[in-house]
Amino acid sequence: MKILHITESFGGGVTSAINSYILNSQQHEHYLLASVRKGDTTGEESQGLFKHMELVPRRLSSLARVKPYIDRVQPDVIHLHSTYAGALIRALPFIPAQKIVYTPHGFAFLRGDHPMMLKAYRAIESLLARRTAVIAGCGMDEQRIAGELIEPGHTLGLVNVCDELPKVPTVRSLTSKPVVGMVGRIGRQKGHEYFRVVAESCRDIAHFKWIGGGDARAMAELEHAGIEVTGWRPRAEVIAHMQGLDLYFHTAAWDGFPISVLEAAKLDLPIALRRIGPFVAEGLVTAQDVDDARKTVIAFAKADASVLADLRRNCSSIRSLHSGEQLQSSLEDLYSRFTPRPTADRLAIG
Structure with a gap:
């Protein structure tokens, strides 16, 4: 056919x-x-x-x-x-x-x-x-x-x-704090403002990194908030940066089911998710709002056992269904x- x-x-x-x-x-x-x-x-x-x-x-x-x-x-x-x-x-x-x-x-x-x-x-x-x-x-x-x-x-x-990921050396951020990352185009759809607000409220305990590029003004706003921005990178480099994350936090305001979340699951990263339809439909643990997201990041940074279990359960559930x-x-x-x-x-x- x-x-x-x-x-x-x-x-x-x-x-x-x-x-x-x-x-x-x-x-x-x-x-x-x-x-x-x-x-x-x-x-x-x-x-x-x-x-x-x-x-x-x-x-x-x-x-x-x-x-x-x-x-x-x-x-x-x-x-x-x-x-x-x-x-x-x-x-x-x-x-x-x-x-x-x-x-x-x-x-x-x-x-x-x-x-x-x-x-x-x-x-x-x-x-x-x-x-x-x-x-x-x-x-x-x-x-x-x-x-x-x-x-x-x-x-x-x-x-x-998610197909097989390229074998690449890990790119790590120059920080001693846990690194929280997001992948995608910097813009409203991927929730860059949501990410920025969470980053500003948690800057003392975590380092935030946006893997991707977009509008120059929006990129500047993220950088001004202390967020590391990589700009657009080939997929192999994106994976290299993702391997250096401690927590993947997908902040999109709307989405289908994002490939970057599947890549994070493939890398066995703990996964935090903003509450939107595709994640709710699969019964995943999500952050209800910005304040809930802030609490999730803080609990993760403090190694809260219950929160860590939820974030790892997200990862395993996604890997199981998306085969x-x-x-x-x-x-x-x-x-x-x-x-x-x-x-x-x-x-x-x-």
């Missing part, structure tokens, strides 16, 4: 997720049409097992490249990744709705925007759901939300997984819902 993946946000966690889907469904031919967000490259962009890939500039004029590429590939499934690609591609009338799989990697209407904007995002998603065969959410929570937009029988959950076997089974369920075209009807890609 030919599967065409389309995304406008090839970079960061979306890259890792798509590559993991391909790695766990190699019985199919996978193609990619994507744009890479400036500054989001991780070094993984060329590592996917694609039959063919085409990267285009990240601008609206690149939509003109969609139909010619689809005509060349003749895919059986068109798998859309991210809310922007999901909206733009489903709005194109020549895209056959019966071939569309949509994975949001975090619905836009979960953002902390103005209520009217959130209602607009949700209305758009509800409308475009009619142009979708299956919404394949990242985990149980995104599947649950998808079931509010489309008939639940047309939803499915794909657990994100390659589980993802392989879900992907087989997903793609088996579509019928491959007879070989004679296919056009070979040049």
Whole structure:
């Protein structure tokens, strides 16, 4: 079966997720049409097992490249990744709705925007759901939300997984304090303000480190608060920095199921989590608010046995559920819902 993946946000966690889907469904031919967000490259962009890939500039004029590429590939499934690609591609009338799989990697209407904007995002998603065969959410929570937009029988959950991590020397911060870290783009979605507030309230007992980059002003604000900021790094260097953490604290305000959390679990790090849907849906221990987060960090730094047990339980629970076997089974369920075209009807890609 030919599967065409389309995304406008090839970079960061979306890259890792798509590559993991391909790695766990190699019985199919996978193609990619994507744009890479400036500054989001991780070094993984060329590592996917694609039959063919085409990267285009990240601008609206690149939509003109969609139909010619689809005509060349003749895919059986068109798998859309991210809310922007999901909206733009489903709005194109020549895209056959019966071939569309949509994975949001975090619905836009979960953002902390103005209520009217959130209602607009949700209305758009509800409308475009009619142009979708299956919404394949990242985990149980995104599947649950998808079931509010489309008939639940047309939803499915794909657990994100973490592939083998590169073997790299550890990068440690120059501090004697416990190091608390977060990975991702510095911005509202990943909760950089939340992280900053917790860091400022715990600076006497812990060293805080943000592994990633983003808006220059936001980066400066974190550094002014005494937070170590690495800027964007290739994935191997990200893992090297993560190995030097004592506690991973994921502070995103909304998310699918972040690859960085899976990487932290793979590294056997204690994991603290802000209370958002994907973590609650899996029964993980979460911080209710900033004050609860502050108490968690303080208790961790003081080696509180009960808190340490909760943070390590998060790690073991995540590793148990997010397995390659589980993802392989879900992907087989997903793609088996579509019928491959007879070989004679296919056009070979040049």
